[in-house]
Amino acid sequence: MASPNDIRKGTVIKIDNELWVVMSFQRVSPGKGSSFVRTRTKSLSSGKTVENNFKSAESLTFEDVSHRKMQFIFGDADMLTFMDGQSFDQVSLSRELVGEDAKYLKEGLDVVVIMHGDVAISMELPLKIEYKIVETEPAVKGDTASGNVLKDAKMDNGLMVRVPIFVKEGESIMVNTETGDYVERVSR
Numbered sequence: 001m002a003s004p005n006d007i008r009k010g011t012v013i014k015i016d017n018e019l020w021v022v023m024s025f026q027r028v029s030p031g032k033g034s035s036f037v038r039t040r041t042k043s044l045s046s047g048k049t050v051e052n053n054f055k056s057a058e059s060l061t062f063e064d065v066s067h068r069k070m071q072f073i074f075g076d077a078d079m080l081t082f083m084d085g086q087s088f089d090q091v092s093l094s095r096e097l098v099g100e101d102a103k104y105l106k107e108g109l110d111v112v113v114i115m116h117g118d119v120a121i122s123m124e125l126p127l128k129i130e131y132k133i134v135e136t137e138p139a140v141k142g143d144t145a146s147g148n149v150l151k152d153a154k155m156d157n158g159l160m161v162r163v164p165i166f167v168k169e170g171e172s173i174m175v176n177t178e179t180g181d182y183v184e185r186v187s188r
Helices: 095-104
Strands: 012-015 018-028 036-043 049-055 066-075 079-083 090-094 110-116 119-124 128-136 150-155 160-164 172-176 182-185
Touching (some): 018 119, 095 119
Antiparallel strands (some): 012 018, 150 160, 172 182
């Protein structure tokens, strides 16, 4: 038995003999009453998504899962395919299951795929990913007078990111995958 405070994204919980994967979670400590963990979970059998609140004092049953380093190789309208670099095994995850994280994927990106037995159930991105800017407006002299000025930039995978005015087309930058924000330029 485990505590709801141990819940993480990708955790598999057994509720009423059904397996649920945690898509997102938030710890809540109200000023009045006991703390709890609010989760959005998805059924591995039916695909149904529900929100649950677990009190910190409750006990839950976590299922054993493995974390495998894999490389994103391609995606289509419905599925995303990953390959294990050691065994060359391929697994697929639905875009719906990956959710908003799918926009950060690019060919060759190393991610962690969470497996329950032989079934891929979730994916974790690195905290920061390097992208190359393929399209952005050039800086105009005098634009920086107002301080921290940002402009739109299109990355090599189609992702749009707000970047500082001094960043140029063709440069590589790091993007935070939790916030979607520019982190820094990559110097070579």
